[in-house]
Amino acid sequence: MPALSNTIFKAYDIRGVIGTTLDADVARRIGRAFGRAALAKGQARVLIGRDGRLSGPQLSGALAQGLQSVGVDVIDLGMVATPMLYFGTHALDTQSGVMVTGSHNPPDYNGFKMVLAGEAIHGETIQALYHAIVADDGAAAGRTGGYATHDIRAAYLERILGDVKLARPLKIAVDCGNGVAGAFAGALFRGLGCQVSELFCDVDGSFPNHHPDPAHPDNLQDLIRHLRDSDAEIGIAFDGDGDRLGVVTKDGQIIYPDRQMMLFAADVLTRHPDGQILYDVKCTRHLAPWIAGHGGRPLMCQTGHSLVKARLRETGAPLGGEMSGHIFFKDRWYGFDDGLYAGARLLEILSCAADPSAVLNALPQWDSTPELHLQLREGENVALMARLREHAVFPGHERIITIDGLRVEYADGFGLARASNTTPVIVMRFEAQTPAALARIQEQFRDVLLAAKPDAVLPF
DSSP, X not given: OOOOOGGGBOSSSEEEEBTTTBOHHHXXXXXXXXXXXXXXXXXXXXXXXXXXXXXXHHHHXXXXXXXXXXXXXXXXXXXXXXXXXXXXXXXXXXXOEEEEOOTTSOTTEEEEEEXXXXXXXXXXXXXXXXXXXXXXXXXXXXXXXXXXXXXXXXXXXXHHHTTOOOSSOOEEEEEOTTSGGGGTHHHHHHHTTOXXXXXXXXXXXXXXXXXXXXXXXXXXHHHHHHHHHSSOSEEEEEOTTSOOEEEEETTSOBOOHHXXXXXXXXXXXXXXXXXXXXEETTSOTTXXXXXXXTTOEEEEEOSOHHHXXXXXXXXXXXXXXXXXXXXXXXSSSOSSBOHHHHHHHHHHHHTTSSOHHHHHHTSOOOEEOOOEEEEOXXXXXXXXXXXXXXXXXXXXXXXXXXXXXXXXXXXXXXXXXXXXXXXXXXXXXXXXXXXXXXXXXXXXXXXXXXXXXXXXXXXX
């Protein structure tokens, strides 16, 4: 039995390895702590759901027992995409819920994403759960909470189909990577009138075909090949729990989420003139002028789905997005990240064009890298970033943005290095007007990283 480890309590969620740092007993203790936190906020009912991972039924069952043991009534949605749990907190008016999901992590991982009294919890609130578990004396509540199941599928699909209308039917390919979105994507997009080719939409927690993470180009190659060899007009992909969206054009170009945000922002700003649009530090330099050019106010913020959701609530912004693929619509939706809904909204926009791929490929773009990771030991990434902040020098830069790591902007591009909040890595991304400029910016970052850590094995 794994001992309770503080390492599984991450910045935005709880995440661990089955049998090593996470098992049914840990899930039960998390249920007790979350249940007490919910009751303290007047929340006597909590929704739970799970993705398609093999450990999901065992963990969600134990989670329910923990919640019930402190007097919380549990409504179990069964196997659902994470955004369906978020939707359920609104549709069933529970305001609190726990999703058992390992998101895009390897098959032997699982974890918990949590909404408490309407807020996606993060940071200190997650650490408070850990301390509550440590202090738990195991005492039973005055009453045992009830348990009920609920099928949210029809209400969720009907809500989207009642909101999104396509100008014409589209032929699309959908790759779910055997993640849980595969149980719902086909019905959703056929309901919109699309002709749908399904790739790896049978839910299988061993992920036998490729990893369900559309942020990495390797995981989109099957979709790219299918588009090349079929009459599908556009390809969309989802991560393991369905809260992130990937997009591929007919000619095999990957449209990263910061460029997707350009289309979404232009559309949303027609209904919210002068609206604030949020995006994280990893996004392209083209996004801010694009938002301003369409009558909006761009606001750069820290990376992290819970952090962006919190900023969305603070600012009242109608739209937010992250380079990782989390897109947050408050316009016509609820403000939570939902890959399935974002996919539907994208198709709504593209259905107005004769050639959807041409619309996507025309979005402004410079040479850029995907997300790059410098692998380090636990805790080392934070210490390295502190040294860089203190000592790094970047000749010729225009400005350095420090809201999340170091984003160094030049006249012809930018470089970013930030400490991941979930794994012991430095996350990097580079963008520049020309390949020569990209190489120059990367060289500066190489110099400062090796000066701070001479044995670093750089990914570029």
